[in-house]
Amino acid sequence: MPPHDDRPVLTGLLALVGVGLAVGLVLGGGALAVTRVLGVDGGSATTATTDVASLYLPKPQKTDAPSGPLLTLSADPKKGSAPSEKPKKPKKTKKAEGEISLSAGQTQVAPMGQIDLTGVYPGGEGRVLQVEKFVGGNWQDFPVTAVVSNETFTTFVQTSSQGVNRFRVVDNDSGTSSNDVRVTVG
Template sequence: MKQGGRHPIVAGVTALVAVAVGVGLIVGIGMFVGANILGLGGGGAASDQATDPDAGASLYAPSPKPTKTATGPAITLDASPTSAPEKKAGSVSTSTSSSPSESAAEKPGKKEITLQTGIVVAKPMERIDITGIYPGGEGAILRLERDEGEGWQEFGIPDVSVTGEQFSTAIQTGRVGKHRFRMKDIDTGTFSNVVSVTIG
Protein backbone atom coordinates (compact mmCIF):
# COMPACT_ATOMS: atom_id res chain seq x y z
CA MET A 1 0.00 0.00 0.00
CA LYS A 2 2.85 2.49 0.81
CA GLN A 3 4.71 1.76 -2.38
CA GLY A 4 1.57 2.11 -4.41
CA GLY A 5 0.71 5.49 -2.67
CA ARG A 6 3.95 7.20 -3.58
CA HIS A 7 3.47 7.00 -7.31
CA PRO A 8 0.78 9.66 -7.60
CA ILE A 9 2.88 12.15 -5.53
CA VAL A 10 6.02 11.50 -7.52
CA ALA A 11 4.09 11.90 -10.69
CA GLY A 12 2.64 15.22 -9.48
CA VAL A 13 6.02 16.61 -8.42
CA THR A 14 7.55 15.53 -11.69
CA ALA A 15 4.77 17.27 -13.58
CA LEU A 16 5.24 20.50 -11.58
CA VAL A 17 9.00 20.44 -12.18
CA ALA A 18 8.46 19.86 -15.87
CA VAL A 19 5.97 22.73 -16.04
CA ALA A 20 8.35 25.07 -14.12
CA VAL A 21 11.27 24.21 -16.36
CA GLY A 22 9.16 24.78 -19.42
CA VAL A 23 7.88 28.13 -18.19
CA GLY A 24 11.42 29.18 -17.25
CA LEU A 25 12.73 28.29 -20.69
CA ILE A 26 9.95 30.18 -22.38
CA VAL A 27 10.48 33.30 -20.20
CA GLY A 28 14.26 33.17 -20.70
CA ILE A 29 13.94 32.79 -24.48
CA GLY A 30 11.46 35.71 -24.55
CA MET A 31 13.75 37.99 -22.56
CA PHE A 32 16.73 37.12 -24.74
CA VAL A 33 14.80 37.80 -27.94
CA GLY A 34 13.37 41.04 -26.53
CA ALA A 35 16.80 42.28 -25.43
CA ASN A 36 18.23 41.69 -28.87
CA ILE A 37 15.33 43.47 -30.53
CA LEU A 38 15.51 46.51 -28.25
CA GLY A 39 19.33 46.74 -28.47
CA LEU A 40 19.88 46.22 -24.77
CA GLY A 41 22.36 43.40 -25.25
CA GLY A 42 26.10 44.02 -25.31
CA GLY A 43 26.50 42.57 -28.78
CA GLY A 44 23.72 44.71 -30.22
CA ALA A 45 25.13 47.88 -28.71
CA ALA A 46 28.59 47.06 -29.98
CA SER A 47 27.28 46.44 -33.47
CA ASP A 48 25.25 49.66 -33.40
CA GLN A 49 28.28 51.69 -32.31
CA ALA A 50 30.38 50.06 -34.99
CA THR A 51 27.94 51.19 -37.67
CA ASP A 52 27.21 54.60 -36.09
CA PRO A 53 30.04 56.18 -34.02
CA ASP A 54 27.66 58.81 -32.60
CA ALA A 55 25.04 56.28 -31.46
CA GLY A 56 24.28 56.74 -27.75
CA ALA A 57 26.68 59.73 -27.39
CA SER A 58 25.27 62.66 -25.46
CA LEU A 59 28.12 65.13 -26.13
CA TYR A 60 30.64 65.35 -28.95
CA ALA A 61 33.74 67.56 -28.56
CA PRO A 62 35.75 68.11 -31.77
CA SER A 63 39.51 67.95 -31.57
CA PRO A 64 41.17 71.37 -31.10
CA LYS A 65 42.64 73.07 -34.15
CA PRO A 66 44.99 76.09 -34.25
CA THR A 67 43.29 79.36 -35.11
CA LYS A 68 44.61 81.72 -37.72
CA THR A 69 45.95 85.08 -36.50
CA ALA A 70 44.30 88.05 -38.13
CA THR A 71 46.77 90.24 -40.00
CA GLY A 72 44.47 93.19 -40.64
CA PRO A 73 42.99 95.72 -38.19
CA ALA A 74 40.27 94.38 -35.92
CA ILE A 75 38.23 97.60 -36.18
CA THR A 76 38.12 100.04 -39.09
CA LEU A 77 37.23 103.50 -37.86
CA ASP A 78 37.03 105.29 -41.18
CA ALA A 79 37.61 103.76 -44.57
CA SER A 80 36.64 106.83 -46.60
CA PRO A 81 39.13 108.09 -49.24
CA THR A 82 39.47 111.39 -47.38
CA SER A 83 40.76 109.75 -44.20
CA ALA A 84 44.40 110.29 -43.25
CA PRO A 85 46.81 107.51 -44.27
CA GLU A 86 47.69 105.00 -41.63
CA LYS A 87 50.91 105.76 -39.78
CA LYS A 88 53.62 103.15 -39.84
CA ALA A 89 54.87 101.66 -36.60
CA GLY A 90 57.53 103.81 -35.01
CA SER A 91 56.49 107.00 -36.79
CA VAL A 92 55.65 110.10 -34.80
CA SER A 93 52.12 111.36 -35.22
CA THR A 94 51.62 115.12 -35.29
CA SER A 95 47.85 115.10 -35.77
CA THR A 96 47.03 115.11 -32.06
CA SER A 97 49.94 117.24 -30.84
CA SER A 98 49.65 120.99 -31.01
CA SER A 99 52.43 123.27 -32.14
CA PRO A 100 54.23 125.47 -29.59
CA SER A 101 52.45 128.54 -30.92
CA GLU A 102 49.03 126.91 -30.50
CA SER A 103 49.88 125.76 -26.98
CA ALA A 104 51.00 129.23 -26.05
CA ALA A 105 47.83 130.70 -27.51
CA GLU A 106 45.64 128.39 -25.45
CA LYS A 107 47.39 129.24 -22.16
CA PRO A 108 46.29 132.41 -20.38
CA GLY A 109 48.65 135.34 -20.77
CA LYS A 110 51.24 135.82 -18.05
CA LYS A 111 50.36 138.63 -15.67
CA GLU A 112 52.98 141.38 -15.77
CA ILE A 113 52.99 144.61 -13.81
CA THR A 114 54.19 147.62 -15.79
CA LEU A 115 55.41 150.50 -13.63
CA GLN A 116 56.37 154.08 -14.55
CA THR A 117 57.01 157.42 -12.84
CA GLY A 118 55.99 160.91 -13.90
CA ILE A 119 59.56 162.24 -13.47
CA VAL A 120 63.00 160.71 -13.18
CA VAL A 121 64.67 163.62 -11.37
CA ALA A 122 63.02 165.35 -8.41
CA LYS A 123 63.86 167.75 -5.62
CA PRO A 124 63.67 166.60 -2.00
CA MET A 125 60.04 166.21 -0.90
CA GLU A 126 58.79 166.84 -4.42
CA ARG A 127 55.68 164.89 -5.43
CA ILE A 128 56.45 161.87 -7.57
CA ASP A 129 53.51 160.23 -9.35
CA ILE A 130 53.74 156.48 -9.81
CA THR A 131 51.34 154.76 -12.20
CA GLY A 132 51.08 151.47 -13.98
CA ILE A 133 48.94 148.73 -15.51
CA TYR A 134 48.37 145.15 -14.40
CA PRO A 135 46.60 143.08 -17.12
CA GLY A 136 44.51 140.35 -15.53
CA GLY A 137 45.26 141.70 -12.05
CA GLU A 138 41.89 143.27 -11.35
CA GLY A 139 41.44 143.71 -7.58
CA ALA A 140 45.06 142.82 -6.75
CA ILE A 141 46.78 144.58 -3.86
CA LEU A 142 50.20 146.04 -4.69
CA ARG A 143 52.95 147.19 -2.33
CA LEU A 144 55.69 149.70 -3.23
CA GLU A 145 59.26 148.68 -2.45
CA ARG A 146 62.46 150.75 -2.64
CA ASP A 147 66.13 149.85 -2.99
CA GLU A 148 68.77 152.42 -2.01
CA GLY A 149 71.63 150.00 -2.38
CA GLU A 150 70.89 148.00 0.74
CA GLY A 151 68.26 145.65 -0.64
CA TRP A 152 64.53 145.91 -1.26
CA GLN A 153 62.41 147.24 1.58
CA GLU A 154 58.82 148.44 1.90
CA PHE A 155 58.54 152.15 1.18
CA GLY A 156 55.98 152.74 3.90
CA ILE A 157 52.92 154.01 2.05
CA PRO A 158 49.48 152.36 2.04
CA ASP A 159 49.05 149.44 -0.35
CA VAL A 160 47.59 150.21 -3.75
CA SER A 161 44.64 148.34 -5.29
CA VAL A 162 44.23 147.61 -8.99
CA THR A 163 41.07 148.98 -10.57
CA GLY A 164 40.31 148.52 -14.25
CA GLU A 165 43.71 146.81 -14.50
CA GLN A 166 45.37 150.15 -13.59
CA PHE A 167 46.82 151.64 -10.43
CA SER A 168 48.37 154.92 -9.28
CA THR A 169 49.87 156.51 -6.20
CA ALA A 170 52.18 159.39 -5.24
CA ILE A 171 55.25 159.54 -3.01
CA GLN A 172 57.63 162.08 -1.50
CA THR A 173 61.10 161.56 -0.10
CA GLY A 174 63.78 163.83 1.27
CA ARG A 175 66.66 161.41 0.88
CA VAL A 176 69.11 162.63 -1.72
CA GLY A 177 70.43 160.08 -4.18
CA LYS A 178 69.25 157.48 -6.62
CA HIS A 179 66.21 155.48 -5.65
CA ARG A 180 64.91 152.32 -7.36
CA PHE A 181 61.23 151.43 -7.06
CA ARG A 182 59.10 148.40 -7.89
CA MET A 183 55.59 147.10 -7.17
CA LYS A 184 54.85 143.68 -5.66
CA ASP A 185 51.61 141.71 -5.78
CA ILE A 186 51.28 140.68 -2.14
CA ASP A 187 49.11 137.66 -3.02
CA THR A 188 51.09 136.11 -5.90
CA GLY A 189 54.53 137.60 -5.26
CA THR A 190 54.67 139.00 -8.80
CA PHE A 191 57.02 141.97 -9.24
CA SER A 192 56.88 144.85 -11.68
CA ASN A 193 59.73 146.30 -13.66
CA VAL A 194 62.13 148.60 -11.79
CA VAL A 195 62.10 152.38 -12.26
CA SER A 196 64.72 154.84 -10.99
CA VAL A 197 64.28 158.34 -9.63
CA THR A 198 67.15 160.61 -8.61
CA ILE A 199 66.51 162.97 -5.72
CA GLY A 200 68.78 166.03 -5.40
Protein backbone atom coordinates (compact mmCIF):
# COMPACT_ATOMS: atom_id res chain seq x y z
CA MET A 1 0.00 0.00 0.00
CA PRO A 2 1.24 3.47 -0.82
CA PRO A 3 1.74 5.78 2.21
CA HIS A 4 -0.88 8.36 1.07
CA ASP A 5 -3.74 5.82 1.35
CA ASP A 6 -3.44 5.70 5.13
CA ARG A 7 -5.63 8.82 5.46
CA PRO A 8 -8.49 8.60 2.94
CA VAL A 9 -10.64 11.29 4.69
CA LEU A 10 -7.81 13.84 4.61
CA THR A 11 -7.06 13.03 0.97
CA GLY A 12 -10.75 13.41 0.05
CA LEU A 13 -10.99 16.71 1.89
CA LEU A 14 -7.93 18.12 0.15
CA ALA A 15 -9.30 17.02 -3.23
CA LEU A 16 -12.66 18.67 -2.45
CA VAL A 17 -10.98 21.95 -1.44
CA GLY A 18 -8.84 21.89 -4.59
CA VAL A 19 -11.84 21.34 -6.88
CA GLY A 20 -13.84 24.06 -5.09
CA LEU A 21 -10.97 26.50 -5.44
CA ALA A 22 -10.60 25.77 -9.15
CA VAL A 23 -14.35 26.13 -9.82
CA GLY A 24 -14.47 29.37 -7.78
CA LEU A 25 -11.60 30.89 -9.74
CA VAL A 26 -13.20 29.99 -13.08
CA LEU A 27 -16.60 31.40 -12.07
CA GLY A 28 -15.05 34.53 -10.54
CA GLY A 29 -13.03 35.20 -13.67
CA GLY A 30 -16.11 34.75 -15.84
CA ALA A 31 -18.14 37.15 -13.65
CA LEU A 32 -15.35 39.71 -13.81
CA ALA A 33 -15.24 39.49 -17.61
CA VAL A 34 -19.02 39.88 -17.89
CA THR A 35 -19.08 42.97 -15.62
CA ARG A 36 -16.33 44.63 -17.64
CA VAL A 37 -18.11 43.99 -20.92
CA LEU A 38 -21.40 45.31 -19.57
CA GLY A 39 -19.77 48.28 -17.85
CA VAL A 40 -21.13 47.36 -14.44
CA ASP A 41 -17.77 47.56 -12.69
CA GLY A 42 -17.71 51.37 -12.66
CA GLY A 43 -14.61 51.52 -14.83
CA SER A 44 -14.39 52.23 -18.53
CA ALA A 45 -17.06 50.53 -20.60
CA THR A 46 -17.23 49.69 -24.27
CA THR A 47 -19.92 52.35 -24.76
CA ALA A 48 -18.89 55.94 -24.18
CA THR A 49 -20.59 57.86 -21.38
CA THR A 50 -20.59 61.60 -20.96
CA ASP A 51 -20.66 63.65 -17.81
CA VAL A 52 -23.73 65.80 -18.42
CA ALA A 53 -25.50 67.62 -15.63
CA SER A 54 -28.91 66.15 -15.01
CA LEU A 55 -30.36 69.23 -13.32
CA TYR A 56 -30.59 72.65 -14.88
CA LEU A 57 -31.18 75.64 -12.64
CA PRO A 58 -31.59 79.00 -14.34
CA LYS A 59 -30.00 82.04 -12.76
CA PRO A 60 -32.45 83.99 -10.57
CA GLN A 61 -33.88 87.15 -12.10
CA LYS A 62 -35.71 89.97 -10.42
CA THR A 63 -39.44 90.06 -11.26
CA ASP A 64 -41.87 92.96 -11.30
CA ALA A 65 -44.39 93.43 -8.50
CA PRO A 66 -47.98 92.38 -9.33
CA SER A 67 -49.96 95.14 -10.97
CA GLY A 68 -53.49 93.97 -10.14
CA PRO A 69 -55.33 92.68 -7.09
CA LEU A 70 -54.01 89.51 -5.51
CA LEU A 71 -57.53 88.24 -4.71
CA THR A 72 -60.58 87.91 -6.87
CA LEU A 73 -63.44 89.50 -4.98
CA SER A 74 -67.10 88.70 -5.49
CA ALA A 75 -69.44 91.33 -6.93
CA ASP A 76 -70.79 93.91 -4.48
CA PRO A 77 -74.57 93.31 -4.03
CA LYS A 78 -75.09 97.00 -3.19
CA LYS A 79 -74.08 98.01 -6.73
CA GLY A 80 -76.88 96.07 -8.38
CA SER A 81 -75.14 92.92 -9.55
CA ALA A 82 -76.78 89.75 -8.34
CA PRO A 83 -75.40 86.24 -8.20
CA SER A 84 -76.25 84.08 -11.19
CA GLU A 85 -77.81 81.31 -9.13
CA LYS A 86 -79.56 81.02 -5.80
CA PRO A 87 -77.45 79.91 -2.86
CA LYS A 88 -78.01 76.30 -1.88
CA LYS A 89 -79.49 75.52 1.50
CA PRO A 90 -77.09 73.75 3.84
CA LYS A 91 -77.71 70.06 4.45
CA LYS A 92 -79.36 69.27 7.74
CA THR A 93 -77.47 67.03 10.11
CA LYS A 94 -78.70 65.04 13.05
CA LYS A 95 -76.72 67.21 15.45
CA ALA A 96 -76.63 70.98 15.37
CA GLU A 97 -73.31 72.53 14.38
CA GLY A 98 -70.93 72.66 17.30
CA GLU A 99 -72.45 69.77 19.27
CA ILE A 100 -70.18 66.78 19.89
CA SER A 101 -71.72 63.33 19.92
CA LEU A 102 -69.67 60.54 21.57
CA SER A 103 -70.21 56.77 21.71
CA ALA A 104 -68.21 53.87 23.13
CA GLY A 105 -67.64 50.64 21.23
CA GLN A 106 -67.78 48.54 24.39
CA THR A 107 -69.92 48.64 27.52
CA GLN A 108 -67.72 46.29 29.55
CA VAL A 109 -64.01 45.43 29.31
CA ALA A 110 -61.30 43.75 31.38
CA PRO A 111 -58.77 45.96 33.19
CA MET A 112 -56.52 47.64 30.57
CA GLY A 113 -58.91 46.46 27.85
CA GLN A 114 -59.33 48.69 24.80
CA ILE A 115 -62.33 51.03 24.86
CA ASP A 116 -63.07 52.43 21.37
CA LEU A 117 -64.42 55.99 21.39
CA THR A 118 -66.00 57.37 18.21
CA GLY A 119 -68.07 60.41 17.52
CA VAL A 120 -69.32 63.19 15.30
CA TYR A 121 -68.43 66.89 15.56
CA PRO A 122 -70.26 68.92 12.86
CA GLY A 123 -68.28 72.02 12.00
CA GLY A 124 -65.26 70.81 13.98
CA GLU A 125 -63.01 69.92 11.05
CA GLY A 126 -59.35 69.73 12.13
CA ARG A 127 -60.06 70.29 15.82
CA VAL A 128 -58.13 68.35 18.46
CA LEU A 129 -60.39 66.91 21.13
CA GLN A 130 -59.13 66.09 24.63
CA VAL A 131 -60.49 62.93 26.28
CA GLU A 132 -61.56 63.47 29.89
CA LYS A 133 -62.40 60.97 32.66
CA PHE A 134 -64.76 61.64 35.56
CA VAL A 135 -62.76 61.11 38.78
CA GLY A 136 -63.80 62.10 42.29
CA GLY A 137 -66.64 64.35 41.17
CA ASN A 138 -64.55 66.27 38.59
CA TRP A 139 -63.60 65.88 34.93
CA GLN A 140 -59.85 65.35 34.54
CA ASP A 141 -57.76 65.25 31.36
CA PHE A 142 -57.00 61.69 30.23
CA PRO A 143 -53.72 61.36 28.27
CA VAL A 144 -55.47 60.75 24.94
CA THR A 145 -56.61 63.09 22.15
CA ALA A 146 -58.56 62.66 18.91
CA VAL A 147 -58.47 64.73 15.71
CA VAL A 148 -61.69 65.55 13.84
CA SER A 149 -61.59 64.58 10.15
CA ASN A 150 -64.66 64.67 7.87
CA GLU A 151 -66.61 65.78 10.95
CA THR A 152 -65.88 62.45 12.69
CA PHE A 153 -63.25 61.25 15.14
CA THR A 154 -62.07 57.98 16.62
CA THR A 155 -59.61 56.99 19.34
CA PHE A 156 -59.30 54.47 22.14
CA VAL A 157 -58.52 54.50 25.86
CA GLN A 158 -57.34 51.92 28.37
CA THR A 159 -57.75 52.07 32.13
CA SER A 160 -57.21 49.76 35.07
CA SER A 161 -59.73 51.58 37.29
CA GLN A 162 -62.33 48.93 38.03
CA GLY A 163 -66.02 49.77 38.17
CA VAL A 164 -68.04 52.20 36.06
CA ASN A 165 -65.81 54.71 34.25
CA ARG A 166 -67.19 57.84 32.57
CA PHE A 167 -65.47 59.45 29.58
CA ARG A 168 -66.17 62.49 27.40
CA VAL A 169 -64.29 64.63 24.86
CA VAL A 170 -63.78 68.38 25.01
CA ASP A 171 -62.82 70.94 22.38
CA ASN A 172 -60.60 73.16 24.54
CA ASP A 173 -60.59 75.92 21.90
CA SER A 174 -64.35 76.44 22.02
CA GLY A 175 -65.14 74.88 25.40
CA THR A 176 -67.64 72.50 23.79
CA SER A 177 -67.95 69.09 25.46
CA SER A 178 -69.64 65.89 24.38
CA ASN A 179 -72.09 63.67 26.17
CA ASP A 180 -70.44 61.22 28.54
CA VAL A 181 -70.21 57.45 27.97
CA ARG A 182 -70.07 54.82 30.69
CA VAL A 183 -67.97 51.68 30.49
CA THR A 184 -67.67 49.02 33.20
CA VAL A 185 -64.12 47.82 33.79
CA GLY A 186 -63.48 44.50 35.53
